[in-house]
Amino acid sequence: VLCFTGGHTTEILRLLSCLSESYSPRHYVLADSDKMSEAKIRSFEQKRAETFSESQFSLDRIPRSREVRQSWTSSVLTTLYSILYSLPLTYKRKPDLILCNGPGTCVPVCLSAFLLGLLRIKRTIIVYVESICRVETLSLSGKILYYFSDYFIVQWPDLKKKYPKSVYLGRIV
Amino acid sequence: FRFKDSLAEDLQGADLVISHAGAGSCLETLEKGKPLIVVINDKLMDNHQLELAKQLHRDGYVLYCNCSTLVETLQSMDLSALKPFPPGQPEKFASFLDKVFGLQ
Numbered sequence: 001v002l003c004f005t006g007g008h009t010t011e012i013l014r015l016l017s018c019l020s021e022s023y024s025p026r027h028y029v030l031a032d033s034d035k036m037s038e039a040k041i042r043s044f045e046q047k048r049a050e051t052f053s054e055s056q057f058s059l060d061r062i063p064r065s066r067e068v069r070q071s072w073t074s075s076v077l078t079t080l081y082s083i084l085y086s087l088p089l090t091y092k093r094k095p096d097l098i099l100c101n102g103p104g105t106c107v108p109v110c111l112s113a114f115l116l117g118l119l120r121i122k123r124t125i126i127v128y129v130e131s132i133c134r135v136e137t138l139s140l141s142g143k144i145l146y147y148f149s150d151y152f153i154v155q156w157p158d159l160k161k162k163y164p165k166s167v168y169l170g171r172i173v
Numbered sequence: 174f175r176f177k178d179s180l181a182e183d184l185q186g187a188d189l190v191i192s193h194a195g196a197g198s199c200l201e202t203l204e205k206g207k208p209l210i211v212v213i214n215d216k217l218m219d220n221h222q223l224e225l226a227k228q229l230h231r232d233g234y235v236l237y238c239n240c241s242t243l244v245e246t247l248q249s250m251d252l253s254a255l256k257p258f259p260p261g262q263p264e265k266f267a268s269f270l271d272k273v274f275g276l277q
Contacts, residue, residue: 010197018267022276133196135224151273169269171261
């Protein structure tokens with residue numbers, strides 16, 4: 001299960017580019033306001049299907065939990081709404097792995113999976129890769145998911161120093 | 174342009190790219206080996222785009238400025254001083270995940 005919007009999509013598809021077919025089926029989760037990501041994903045999966053004939057994927061949409069420049073108070077409300085919306089989706093898919101890289105939309109999905117883990121319904125490994133844009137500071141999603149993810153990956157050494165529990169693999173996109 | 178699927182063709186034909194500091198835009202441009210001037214959007218929340226532009230500039234890969242200094246930058250730029258940009262390594266990420274799931 002993967003979630004992203006806009007520029008994050010390009011990054012996450014690069015992350016996926018070297019994954020083997022063990023990471024299948026892939027369920028993509030998009031914000032309902034995102035128009036361009038769907039095209040990028042379909043194109044990516046189409047190319048993939050040329051090499052791996054049994055490639056499977058699906059696309060789900062959830063309400064975007066935060067718009068750019070949205071105020072803090074309304075962000076909390078829309079995020080709560082998104083968590084409620086995500087729970088049935090996460091419950092239905094019961095992913096083994098959630099991979100995300102930063103847009104606010106991914107926080108409710110990850111938190112809903114974390115919750116399902118606490119309730120012993122499904123233990124999902126949450127892998128968060130902070131965007132390459134983040135050199136010195138974490139995004140808001142990153143700051144939250146640093147505590148909820150199983151593996152938190154950063155792409156610049158300054159962040160590794162500031163967030164010692166993170167994993168630094170160099171630039172991976 | 175808003176709904177174009179890919180700017181790859183346009184990028185290929187360009188001699189100079191002026192772009193916002195979005196990761197996709199910067200990386201795609203740098204990977205095609207095109208000289209890049211990054212313009213920062215002052216209105217985005219906490220302006221995180223600035224970090225990447227600054228780092229890429231520090232490492233010598235791009236020029237950067239904001240909307241008001243663009244003309245000045247264009248007038249005084251030296252594109253030959255820009256360094257070639259090494260690609261990222263998603264295979265390291267795949268390798269890492271494989272280890273996590275015991276697939277290696």
